[in-house]
Amino acid sequence: MADTGHGATLTFGTTGGTWNCRSIGALDQNRPRVKTSYLGTSAVDSFMPGDLTELSEVEAEIIYASTAGLPAIGSATETVTITYPISSGGNAASTVAAAGFITGTSYPELRTNELQIGKIRFSFAGAATFTAQT
Amino acid sequence: MADFYDEMVTFLKTKATITALVGSGTAARIFPDDLKQGTSLPALTIGEVGGDQERSLTGPVTPVHAIVEVFAYGATRAAANNLSEAVRVAISGSDQRQNWGSTHVAEVTVSNYRETGIDEPQDGSDSKRYWTRMIYDIWHAHSV
Numbered sequence: 001m002a003d004t005g006h007g008a009t010l011t012f013g014t015t016g017g018t019w020n021c022r023s024i025g026a027l028d029q030n031r032p033r034v035k036t037s038y039l040g041t042s043a044v045d046s047f048m049p050g051d052l053t054e055l056s057e058v059e060a061e062i063i064y065a066s067t068a069g070l071p072a073i074g075s076a077t078e079t080v081t082i083t084y085p086i087s088s089g090g091n092a093a094s095t096v097a098a099a100g101f102i103t104g105t106s107y108p109e110l111r112t113n114e115l116q117i118g119k120i121r122f123s124f125a126g127a128a129t130f131t132a133q134t
Numbered sequence: 135m136a137d138f139y140d141e142m143v144t145f146l147k148t149k150a151t152i153t154a155l156v157g158s159g160t161a162a163r164i165f166p167d168d169l170k171q172g173t174s175l176p177a178l179t180i181g182e183v184g185g186d187q188e189r190s191l192t193g194p195v196t197p198v199h200a201i202v203e204v205f206a207y208g209a210t211r212a213a214a215n216n217l218s219e220a221v222r223v224a225i226s227g228s229d230q231r232q233n234w235g236s237t238h239v240a241e242v243t244v245s246n247y248r249e250t251g252i253d254e255p256q257d258g259s260d261s262k263r264y265w266t267r268m269i270y271d272i273w274h275a276h277s278v
Binding site: 005006007008009020021022023024062063085112113115 | 188189190191192195199241243271273
């Protein structure tokens with residue numbers, strides 16, 4: 001069934017830490033298309049699937065805590081897991097996980113009347129595995 | 135964690151500029167939401183009129199954002215303004231990050247500056263009651 005994102009978590013297997021995420025950005029997976037049109041092609045361009053699927057970086061916004069700071073930018077891969085909230089009737093949450101690494105972090109902007117929001121960006125090193133909710 | 139209203143009142147009672155006007159201790163003329171009938175002036179009322187609590191994906195976070203309305207009452211316009219200003223300086227002066235009792239206050243800003251008015255005399259009296267209203271945005275720690 002449809003659901004909101006509330007309850008989702010982000011974990012780093014080696015880096016660790018508890019990150020109060022306000023949002024976890026979308027993971028885009030795209031297979032490029034290769035145009036195969038030639039001078040004899042009629043009406044519409046033709047395409048074929050590219051060889052490799054491209055994965056986007058993912059950016060998470062976190063409620064920044066001065067006691068925790070931000071994680072180190074990764075120089076080695078670790079297991080990165082996005083755990084989805086358990087939808088109605090479920091027992092074990094679905095996950096998207098794979099080896100990955102933190103590609104960047106942003107310390108928060110500092111403004112009156114606004115919470116400090118930090119950012120963590122990461123990339124999976126290869127194909128991410130989806131495990132369905134049970 | 136102590137109630138925020140109680141912490142705010144206790145904090146105001148530590149300020150000589152406030153107690154010189156409204157009295158001190160249990161006799162201090164600071165009331166929640168509305169004045170007690172027959173209260174002498176000047177006096178304060180404090181009301182929490184909204185705000186929000188930020189959430190992460192896994193639950194509420196602290197600090198919370200409270201919108202607090204303070205009415206300063208006086209027998210004259212000057213008296214009401216003077217009391218209102220004393221409160222403004224006490225809670226939103228230069229050193230805004232402070233502890234009100236056990237509650238850490240991260241930020242106090244004036245979101246609605248000085249609205250004034252009068253309450254017309256009630257039956258049996260010919261005395262007007264002047265009031266000055268200020269609204270504050272207060273970010274303070276709160277249990278989650």
